Every structure is written in structure tokens, then in C-alpha cells.
Amino acid sequence: MTQSEHAARKAGGATALLVIDMQNDFVRPGAPACVSGALATVPAVVRVLEFFREREWPVFHVVREYRRDGSDAEITRMREFTAGVPYVVAGTTGAEIVPELTPADGEYLIIKSRFSAFLGTKLDFILRRLLVGTVVICGTQYPHCIRATAYDALSRDYHTIVLADATSAETAEVAEANIRDMAGVGIQCLDFERFRTFIEDPRASQRRDRV
């Protein structure tokens, strides 16, 4: 395959969805590692999932899991585990994906123990096998798992899109700062409705841009 053939193949490749860390311990109010903005995005993530499922486009549910003793947690987070406040421990309810977003048959589950969904997982192998050219990301939270995954996706030559209204942070200010940085390297951050319009009618989307 020549370089230009490869580029063409990627440009016309499949579009995959990554839903990141939408687990009880990160989403449910009062949970040990709750991200303030996460619960409010659940309905938007449901709509995104429906969109991908209708088209039978690949869906990846990416979740974090740690051992109860924290021995596989980030070195800066082990203290929380030894202090007896662990979270997303494998096998607990807290580590489960929130019920509204339960994976459907045939969807991929990727378990990670770091920020990026690519680090120490099979994600890239599967994306390549599926000839994915564009990775669409949503979930929580902006500064850490979303962003690390987005940079790693772009670094592996995927066109990378973050769905802003289906992605959360502790505050709107944090979200905005992260969107600005990501836009600086060409990671597109846009609302789901705009993404949907672009997919369904790219020309209409371009016309709107010119107005």
C-alpha cells in the first residue's frame, strides 16, 4: 500500500465511538470519585450511542478498573486505596457502567488502569482491524482520560473528535480550557448535533459554516 493509498483508506475509513469511564463511581453523585458534570451528560451519551447503533458503527466502552489494594493504580493515587477509599475496584457495583449506558451485544469493552484508553490495552489493534479512520470520544473527564485518549488517538493518525455536550469535567472552565488546547492540535471538539448534521449531510453543514 503506498502512502497516498494509506491516507485515502484512512480518510474513508470507519468511524468508531469511545465512551470513556461512565462508571457508577465516576458518575453517581456521592460516589467516591464523582465528576460533577458527568451525570448531566448521560442523556446525551444515550443519544450518541443510539446514533452509532442505528448505523452499526463500532462502539467501544472504555472503563477504568483497579485492584482493591491499589497496586495497579497510579502511583499518586495509591494513598486513597491504602487509606480505605478505593474506587472502580474490579467486580464492584462502583466499577460497573451506569445502567443507562450498558453495552449492547457485539460492542467492545476495553479495561484500562491509566488515563489513556490506548495504554496497555488492545484498543489500537481492534481499531486497525476495523479500518477505523475516525475516533469519536465522549464520557468523562476532560482533563485526564478524555484528553490523554484524544492525544493518543491523534498520535496514532486517527481523525479525532470529542463530542463536547456528551463529555464532562468538574467545571465548565476546566472543560473550556481543555477544548481550547485540543483544538490547537486539530482535535475537533463539537456538540453531538453538529457532528450528526455533518455525518448526515456534509454539504448542508458546510453551507452553514459559510453563512
Add this chain to the structure above:
Amino acid sequence: MTQSEHAARKAGGATALLVIDMQNDFVRPGAPACVSGALATVPAVVRVLEFFREREWPVFHVVREYRRDGSDAEITRMREFTAGVPYVVAGTTGAEIVPELTPADGEYLIIKSRFSAFLGTKLDFILRRLLVGTVVICGTQYPHCIRATAYDALSRDYHTIVLADATSAETAEVAEANIRDMAGVGIQCLDFERFRTFIEDPRASQRRDRV
């Protein structure tokens, strides 16, 4: 080696410096990819280098290089190369480290073509061989190469420190937003003087914290 032995070894391990992307095309005013804040940090990076060299602690110079045709540049940056405004092209003056920060004999040169210094490089292999436990980062620029490298270092279990006054961004606002996010996962961002005090007299540093 047991888990606790491993933890002890890392805790007492060596401290390595990564100086990132301090190349003419990113630092010199008027260069095609100049980062506004980079030139002003050169004297601080010089002081940091002197500190590490005096102690004979390992120093890594991490640089970005692309092919002139952009075929190894990020997919979102290829346009600049095909439009005839390439930067940090291997073999050009623009890709060279600024003269003030020229690597000394025995220091490591790591060439990367993505944001993270760990991606597609031998950096982690060498850090492990040197039994490095703490990675100290400076250079440019905060939101992209500094941050991606810091998250990747933490994800590989290195204690990770960013020297704030020896690290740059386009604006102070961008720097601050990135420092805040990184602090949230335990990546310490502190000025060189404070880092130096801590290394030279950890107890004095702790006393000052209590005042």
C-alpha cells in the same frame, strides 16, 4: 522483587531531567512554530541543566523532528508541510536545539515525532535501566508535548515534576490551566528554586511548608 521492594526502589531511585522541544523553530522569535513564552525560559533551563550536570544526574534532550514532506507529522499538521511551511525538519537549523542548551557529552538525545516523549521512542527503556524513580520535565510547550509526556511518565509509575518557570506556553493563562489539571492527578508543578531547595534540604523545605 516483591511489590514493596519495587516501590522502595522506585522511591529512592534516580532523578532524571527531560528538556523538551527547545529547538530553534519552537523558541526563536519569528520561527515558523515559535511558542511565545519559550525564549524567556532559556536562562531558567540553563540553570536547571547546570544543577543536573553538577550532580551527574541523567539528562535527556527530547526533540521533535519531521520529514520535509510531512509524511511523519501528525495527520492534522500535514497541511502545513504540503503548503510549504514545514518546521523542525531533520537536518535543518530549525530542528537544532538552541545553542544555549546544547547537549553535553554523555547526555541522551531522544527524537520523537509525536507529543509524548514516550511514544515510539526508547526513553522508557533507558529510564528503567538507570533505575529512575523521578522524572523532572521542562521545556515547551505546556498543553501538548509537556503535558502528554508528564501524563505518560506518571502512567509508567514515575514520580513526575514539571519545573514551572522553566516551561512555557503561548500565554500564562494556558500555562495555569495546564498546571491546575496536572496537579489534579499528582503531577507536581513547581518553580526550580523550590525544587532545588527540596533536593538540597528536604527538611528545610518541609519547615517552610508549615509556616
